[in-house]
Amino acid sequence: MSLDVIGLGPGDAALRTPEAEAALAAATDILGYGPYVARVPPRPGQRRHATDNRQELERARHALELAAEGARVAVVSSGDAGVFAMASAVFEALEAGPEAWRALEIRVLPGISAMFAAAARLGAPLGHDFCAISLSDNLKPWALVERRLRLAAEAGFVLALYNPISRARPWQLGRAFALLAETLPGTTPLAFATAISRPEERIEIRALAEADPALADMRTLVLVGSAATRLIPRPGGRPWLYAPRSVPA
Ligand code: SAH
Secondary structure, eight states: OOEEEEEEEOOOGSSSSSSHHHHHHHOEEEEEEHHHHTOOOTTTOEEEEEEOOOOOHHHHHHHHHHHHHEEEEEEEEEOOOTSSSSSHHHHHHHHHSSSGGGGEEEEEEEOOOOHHHHHHHHHHHSSEEEEEEEOOOOSSSSHHHHHHHHHHHHHTTTOOOEEBBTTOOSSHHHHHHHHTTSOOTTTTTEEEEEEETTOOOOOEEGGGGGGGGGGOOOTEEEEEEETTOEEEEEEEEEEEOOSOOOOOO
């Protein structure tokens, strides 16, 4: 019958949209990576299909099949479902799948992406031009990640780095810092924003020259400032980090 692709936000249920809540409540079937499905309060009669993180395309196909059979399906992602998440997998499966799937009622419901939740905690670091790059080389070659990092730093973008590190990808973040240091001054501010809006939330700010990959884990969004990024010291606390509204000529 229908398929909603839903962004659950960064963690705290207060950062989930009322639209997403309503769609979750109406769903007959919830599909997603286990820890995300676990964030949805169980409802009687609702079927839950929690799967492994690497089965995105398979999960997307399963969701479309269920919808075609008449279910009211919700596919959940953390943050926004369109940012390095399930919405793309659903459309990939749709494009490659049976013609009949195209008549399904599909909605993508936005959520608060990690970069927005992290930026809000820090001040206003994304107030000017920025870009988002996933450091994961599971779905693209590492050479492309390096090229994008280099060019984005050269162009003066603030960088929101998703998927900075994992057990299977231990060296990429250190390599990214070394590469960025070839273009950016060592004083460029970086923020390590971990598990934002969850009980384990932690934020560390460092200069690029002192940035340590060990400050990041799988739940960390690394934000790399630009030459325009400003720090406002605060007594006894973390400084505010912000991008002024205008960049000098
Ligand atoms: N769709 C998600 C991103 C999925 S990729 C979104 O829009 O936020 C997974 C990566 O997102 C993690 O490796 C981490 O870099 C980031 N992330 C997800 N939740 C986070 C949180 N609560 N705090 C900080 N970073 C988070």
